[in-house]
Amino acid sequence: MNEKPKRPRFTEEFKADAVRLAMSESVPTARVARDLGVHPNTLYNWVAKHRAEHAGERPTDTVSDDEREELRRLRREVRILKEEREILKKGGSLLRQGVPVTQRYRFINEEKANHPVRTLCRVMRVSRSGFYDWQKRPLSKRARENAALLVQIDEIFEANHKRYGFRRVLRVLLARGHHVGKHRIARLMRENGLFARKRRAFCRTTDSRHIYDVALNKLNREFTAAAPNQAWVGDITYVPTAEGWLYLAVLIDLYSRRVVGWAMSRYIDKKLALGALDMALNHRRPEAGFIHHTDRGSPYAADDYQGALKHAQATVSMSRKGNCWDDAPSESFFSTLKTELIYREEFATRDAARHAILRYLMWYNAHRLHSFNDYVSPMQFERFMLTNDEAA
Template sequence: MMCRIYGVTRDGYNSWRRRGVCERRHEDSELFVHIRSIFNRHDGCYGSPKITQELKKKGINVGQKRVARIMRNHGLRAVKSRIYTARPGTYRHVYGIKCKIEGIKLTRPNQLWVGDVTYIKLGDGSWQYLSVVMDRYSRKVVSWSLSDRRDVSLTLSSIDRAVRNRGHHRELIFHSDRGSEYLSGQYRERLRRYGITQSMNRVKNMNDNAFMESFFHQFKTERIKRQAIDTAKQLRSTVTEYMRYYNTQRSHSSIGYVSPHEFEYKINC
């Protein structure tokens, strides 16, 4: 009936439909080359939203649904990390340091740093501990330290490096959980010497430091769980590579799909 209405033959109509499908498949094939390149460059950590943004940066305007369909058809699936969920009852004794970040409005870098420590088991059965300080505004990793002991020396090393890398800043707040490494008199005195105000999670509310929890889950998902790391030397090399990648290449949706380094560069321009 449609052929009669528009005055075309059935063979002509079917030929037109086949050409449309073939052209679409050809375009999808060309698009997949770009998608796969971005996917591989970021070691399988980018899903369709970030790949879509990367394509647009290259001048390729395409919808996220189409990118997701092409990825799905070719079996490209980004690795995912699970976000930390608070568990009532698993909290430490109440200390006097209060949470000073509730409702805070961030407008610039070096206004709020957040820190935490995580543990990593090596293939040889030993443990390493990673301490990280991050700028909450730009998501940039300011400093990090590795050690085979989880003590105040580890966290002191990371905060000292953070100050060396970023300098002293008035009204700077450092926020962490209520770990003993951050509660020690030595650590609190070091913060006072730098003029940094200390802030800690509220009791029963581990999500106050959710950004650091999320970062560690992300790091372990994208690197630690995907390769065999047997020695401390191998781990240090892996951490060094990932921190460089995270700061200079890995985009974040919360800062406009750019890397922390690019975000801070645009602010300073």
């Protein structure tokens, strides 16, 4: 007789994050719920409760007429600068020496639906007459095919927040039925300035000088699992903001590479680590004996954290001293996070960084193609394998 699946429980922090995403995103609440792994009705109830509790709150408008006019002027200037910056972010690489001017014309032609031609020509340093003359020239069959292909490449690149390189773009195109080669995709992306951010070298060791006991490395670099919730790995990293550091703790399921628990704080301590563990335990409800692997830093070795693991009947595993590769999946995730988000942004506040990271985690779990899962997202991989198991 099959056991009834355990119903997940959600921490207050997770509920608050989910409500914030649902109320701030332009996508439907039902999609936010799906991407977070929550039933839509549950998220609707959380949002309704939040709105009821904050129904009487209204922002106070104390801005004078002169200040309001100055704000309007500044906003106009900011819009112009943002538009120029957006154009340069997409096509700035085409201004490099040696890139044919026809590539700039092609870029302007593709972007003219989003920006005025006058602005595009000024930013891309070409004359409008030259651009219009180029438009009148007939295109070859290959050029027309490349132009059509580039529309889809750009759509995939933008839909995934400019984080996909040519390999992942190629995977999406192949899934759509396009028979194209990797060199052609790489060339088209390169010529049109569609560059995913390159990884930086990253290996962080942990200060293990504390009074707590440490566990043996029982995981022993076995970074695969036969089913969900058999083995989790975790770590803590830092995110720079203008207000100071924001620390992020995560727990990752080795079965699908899904981030099953996270927490953020201005402090790096056991409370931060416990927040991520509490989310993961309540949401995933693992069976006794699952492996929990982290470094041997004090947040994880602390008595409170170890007590929570003992209560969950976890098998505790820790990396060897100074060896970050014993927790390579966590290091790899943080490298991806920093490459695809942190190094691309400058956060004015910790709150802004927190919101951006929440959006990234939602996208990462639900949509990002993961090479470990044969280029499907962690949540898609779990659903696919569960369906196959039930069919068998």
